[in-house]
Amino acid sequence: MNAAMGKICFVNCSTQEIREEILEPSFYESYLSGVGLGVAILRREKIAQVDPFSKDNMLGFVSGLLTGSGSVVTGRWMAVCKSPITGGWGDANCGGTLSLGIKQCGYDGIFFTGEFEKPSIFVCDETGPRIEDASLYWGLDAIESEEKLIEVFSTKKRCVVATIGQAGENGSLIATISNDRGRMAARSGVGFVMGQKKLKAVVLRGNEKVQVADRKKMGELSGEYSKKVRKLSLPHVVKGSMLPMFGKIMSKSKKAHVMDGILSAPIMKKYGTNFANTALMFAGDNPVKNWGGSARDISKEYMKQANPDRLLRKEVKKYHCSSCVIGCGAIIKTERLQESHKPEYETINSFGALLLNHDIDLIDDLNDLCNRAGIDTIAAGSTIAFAMECYQNQLMEESFWEGIECTWGNTEAITVLLNKMIRKEGIGNIFGDGVGVATRHIPNSQKFAMIAGNVEPGMHDPRFDPQLGVHFSADPTPGRHTIGSSQYYNYMRLWEQVSWAPKVKSGTPLSNEYQVSEENALKSMASTCIKSVVDGSGGCLFAMIMGLDHWPLFQWLNAATGWEKTADEYMIIGHRIALARQQFNVEAGIQPKSFLMNPRLYGAPAQSEGPNRGKSYDLNGMVEKHFEALGCSIDGIPLESTLNTLNL
Ligand code: SF4
Numbered sequence: 001m002n003a004a005m006g007k008i009c010f011v012n013c014s015t016q017e018i019r020e021e022i023l024e025p026s027f028y029e030s031y032l033s034g035v036g037l038g039v040a041i042l043r044r045e046k047i048a049q050v051d052p053f054s055k056d057n058m059l060g061f062v063s064g065l066l067t068g069s070g071s072v073v074t075g076r077w078m079a080v081c082k083s084p085i086t087g088g089w090g091d092a093n094c095g096g097t098l099s100l101g102i103k104q105c106g107y108d109g110i111f112f113t114g115e116f117e118k119p120s121i122f123v124c125d126e127t128g129p130r131i132e133d134a135s136l137y138w139g140l141d142a143i144e145s146e147e148k149l150i151e152v153f154s155t156k157k158r159c160v161v162a163t164i165g166q167a168g169e170n171g172s173l174i175a176t177i178s179n180d181r182g183r184m185a186a187r188s189g190v191g192f193v194m195g196q197k198k199l200k201a202v203v204l205r206g207n208e209k210v211q212v213a214d215r216k217k218m219g220e221l222s223g224e225y226s227k228k229v230r231k232l233s234l235p236h237v238v239k240g241s242m243l244p245m246f247g248k249i250m251s252k253s254k255k256a257h258v259m260d261g262i263l264s265a266p267i268m269k270k271y272g273t274n275f276a277n278t279a280l281m282f283a284g285d286n287p288v289k290n291w292g293g294s295a296r297d298i299s300k301e302y303m304k305q306a307n308p309d310r311l312l313r314k315e316v317k318k319y320h321c322s323s324c325v326i327g328c329g330a331i332i333k334t335e336r337l338q339e340s341h342k343p344e345y346e347t348i349n350s351f352g353a354l355l356l357n358h359d360i361d362l363i364d365d366l367n368d369l370c371n372r373a374g375i376d377t378i379a380a381g382s383t384i385a386f387a388m389e390c391y392q393n394q395l396m397e398e399s400f401w402e403g404i405e406c407t408w409g410n411t412e413a414i415t416v417l418l419n420k421m422i423r424k425e426g427i428g429n430i431f432g433d434g435v436g437v438a439t440r441h442i443p444n445s446q447k448f449a450m451i452a453g454n455v456e457p458g459m460h461d462p463r464f465d466p467q468l469g470v471h472f473s474a475d476p477t478p479g480r481h482t483i484g485s486s487q488y489y490n491y492m493r494l495w496e497q498v499s500w501a502p503k504v505k506s507g508t509p510l511s512n513e514y515q516v517s518e519e520n521a522l523k524s525m526a527s528t529c530i531k532s533v534v535d536g537s538g539g540c541l542f543a544m545i546m547g548l549d550h551w552p553l554f555q556w557l558n559a560a561t562g563w564e565k566t567a568d569e570y571m572i573i574g575h576r577i578a579l580a581r582q583q584f585n586v587e588a589g590i591q592p593k594s595f596l597m598n599p600r601l602y603g604a605p606a607q608s609e610g611p612n613r614g615k616s617y618d619l620n621g622m623v624e625k626h627f628e629a630l631g632c633s634i635d636g637i638p639l640e641s642t643l644n645t646l647n648l
Pocket of ligand 1: 095096320325327328541
């Protein structure tokens with residue numbers, strides 16, 4: 001079989017039975033692999049109907065269809081399950097090297113159900129798959145576990161490991177799964193489900209190769225893209241200190257600017273995602289003070305400390321996920337940290353601006369702490385921001401706070417509360433499962449809960465880019481910042497390949513983005529479909545937004561599989577995957593409209609100062625139109641006719 005391995009593995013943790021299943025080539029033509037494989041299998045196994053907190057929940061590790069095929073920036077994997085946070089579909093996307101590791105073991109996905117009696121690890125090497133005891137590793141943090149497992153299970157060939165830390169072991173709903181010493185599958189509570197199964201780690205060391213239909217073509221396409229990315233570099237005259245100016249110019253602009261997305265390559269290669277911590281602050285993209293503040297609350301010291309040139313000085317090497325030619329990650333060394341992943345934009349914003357914490361160096365330590373414990377930095381930072389607003393408004397008696405002075409920017413409070421959350425100790429029991437659970441313990445706190453469907457959104461402000469809010473509120477995994485936005489849409493220029501994707505011209509009034517319109521609904525639908533294709537292929541969002549004319553996803557898919565599909569046909573597959581996720585939620589008894597985010601996030605009421613002052617929009621109307629474009633009722637229930645057309 002081309003591109004896919006054509007085989008999946010099921011592990012029943014309760015009985016320790018391991019079995020394999022061959023999938024027909026037609027399966028991949030319907031669902032690709034990755035998230036498509038995950039949702040098809042979990043729906044077939046009727047996981048939507050099980051209690052997500054029970055052993056009947058299923059956890060899958062799925063690789064991308066293009067991983068290992070000779071394409072580039074297509075090495076990402078996903079964890080899938082029924083989310084214990086939303087009670088519906090759960091997935092979490094991750095980089096690192098695990099996606100290739102899964103395929104080298106001969107599988108496209110490995111699915112776990114049941115629950116081990118005692119902590120265990122799943123190992124797959126040249127002798128095949130087996131279960132081993134994990135008592136030597138249980139209790140270790142994610143990075144220590146990975147290092148020890150690599151030592152024990154590597155031969156000449158190094159194994160790859162996915163593991164949980166203490167947060168997953170302690171049953172935190174915001175626990176993550178880690179690979180490559182701190183690349184995180186962070187969302188949907190996937191680490192909780194792994195911990196609940198007492199599955200400490202998955203250890204993979206295989207040698208199988210991925211077959212492709214046209215290796216020469218794969219090489220040509222990859223060579224061309226890699227050459228473009230390698231050639232582009234940021235001119236020396238551009239300094240990190242100039243980036244805030246970019247945001248200031250954006251905040252004044254009243255018109256859309258359709259930039260060639262490939263121009264983001266040099267800045268991503270040099271700074272990684274950190275460029276956005278200062279570049280977009282004055283544009284209004286970075287949430288501040290639990291989404292209630294603005295750039296006006298941010299000190300000069302914050303901007304100085306977050307200057308990406310300053311962060312660059314801590315780097316000892318760049319980090320690339322498997323098959324990536326961009327390399328937006330980095331490993332840093334500081335006085336206190338020997339070697340640690342550089343905090344991403346999301347982490348710096350959620351532990352920085354969101355809390356009015358202006359000590360950016362502290363975030364290196366918080367990031368390392370979260371990576372070791374295996375806890376979601378977006379959710380953890382957002383929960384502390386929620387706690388700070390509850391404290392400010394005196395919603396609880398002083399004794400509740402266990403001596404923590406939970407004031408804005410208090411670095412000691414941030415550190416102590418985070419540690420308690422990880423250990424689930426004292427008030428850590430209240431805050432350690434994220435904002436949604438904490439609201440149940442704190443009366444009248446809902447208005448400070450910046451969540452969509454119980455999930456803390458990524459650090460991009462929908463008042464700056466309303467399409468983000470549509471995806472935060474309408475995606476089956478709410479709060480997800482990687483599905484689509486107007487900026488992503490403009491940069492990837494999908495309209496050059498997909499016949500029905502609306503074209504945006506530079507100079508289009510930005511006010512159009514705030515309208516309830518058929519065109520905006522088609523744009524959000526197109527983003528949903530293409531992101532499903534990307535996630536089925538193992539692709540990275542950052543390559544996608546560099547433009548699909550540069551990053552030839554559809555051409556790679558054809559060359560790898562031997563199919564001859566058009567871009568429009570791939571978008572139908574994306575539509576199928578997207579609606580399978582939506583239908584999973586309906587089968588789980590979820591009303592899709594119940595995920596609408598907190599009104600503060602769509603400007604109700606509008607802010608009176610800062611770059612987003614006066615901005616608000618009809619989120620409900622935009623979400624209804626988006627659902628209709630996808631072939632659902634205005635409440636988000638897929639129509640019978642749509643399900644039939646898509647063979648769902
Ligand atoms: S661009 Fe960054 S996140 Fe994406 S695959 Fe490359 S290193 Fe990983």
